[in-house]
Amino acid sequence: MTVSSQRRRASPKGDRQRKRIMEAGQAVIGERGFANATMESIAQRVGISRSGVLHYFPSKDVLVEAILSERRLPDDDRFQHSLERAASRTVLDAAAILERNATDRQWVAFYSGTLSEALRDGHPSREFFTLRYALFRSMLAQSIRNGIDDGSLRGDASAPDVAALVIAVLDGLQQQWLYDPDLDMARIYESFLRMLRGGTAAESPVRSADVTSS
Known part of the structure; x- marks a missing residue:
């Protein structure tokens, strides 16, 4: 069933x-x-x-699938809406997810723990996380390409590489927060965003068309 x-x-x-x-x-x-x-x-x-x-x-296995699916949908809707509205905002909207997760330690502990355990062959959540990472990298990469086009994000690295880096920052901050609840994840992520905005597409030697082909 x-x-x-x-x-x-x-x-x-x-x-x-x-x-x-x-x-x-x-x-x-x-x-x-x-x-x-x-x-x-x-x-x-x-x-x-x-x-x-x-x-x-x-x-x-069915219970874990249900928990992950239930929580996944609001986040995916948020990102999809961002892409439809103005894709460069998707990177920014990730800060809102960190703010929400900072009020729900139970969820972050479940998600982070399941993510680590899912590396084992045969784990019921392995496919979920594999597909989710692929989806988020794709969505974020498009967001970053649009940000380079409109000059709001620097363009000196490929969009897929920056997308993977964004996910690494999000997951890494939440794991650190589990050990240190005083860590201000949203504020630190905003610092990371400032680095992404450090240059503009106009100033960068990498054109959006070059990034799109990555």
């Missing part, structure tokens, strides 16, 4: 229970890691039986 088919068939009461299980799963997996979290421990966190959890999520 897929996540989407489960959602179509759920009642309002079922939706509430499903949400409680996902919240508990996010917390337990964030605390213990995917390998050490059990459906029993998640059930205990919710206050229901293991079979009650399995009624909604027949396996831990």
Whole structure:
């Protein structure tokens, strides 16, 4: 049974229970890691039986898929809207995601931990992160190309390279923040953006057309 088919068939009461299980799963997996979290421990966190959890999520793999998919959609909509509005804004909008995540340590711990564990062959989230990174690099690269065109971003590096660097900064800041909650991720990211704006397309020897072909 897929996540989407489960959602179509759920009642309002079922939706509430499903949400409680996902919240508990996010917390337990964030605390213990995917390998050490059990459906029993998640059930205990919710206050229901293991079979009650399995009624909604027949396996831990399905539960993790649901948690990632539920959180992914608002972020993807934000980036897609940015591309449609003015693609150079996508890089800037990433700061808003950091600000939101700074209020949700549980999510960041879950996401960062699952991201690291997904490197193992056979992990249920490996394909999710592989495809997500490819999507974000593509979206960000287009954003950066448009920023070079309008002169708001410097153009002395290829757009795909800068896109990968942006993602590395976002993920790296969140991992550091887990160790040091006083770290101001959004402020540091703004400092990084100032470096990206350090030169303009007009001043750079690299033309947008050159970057687009990268």
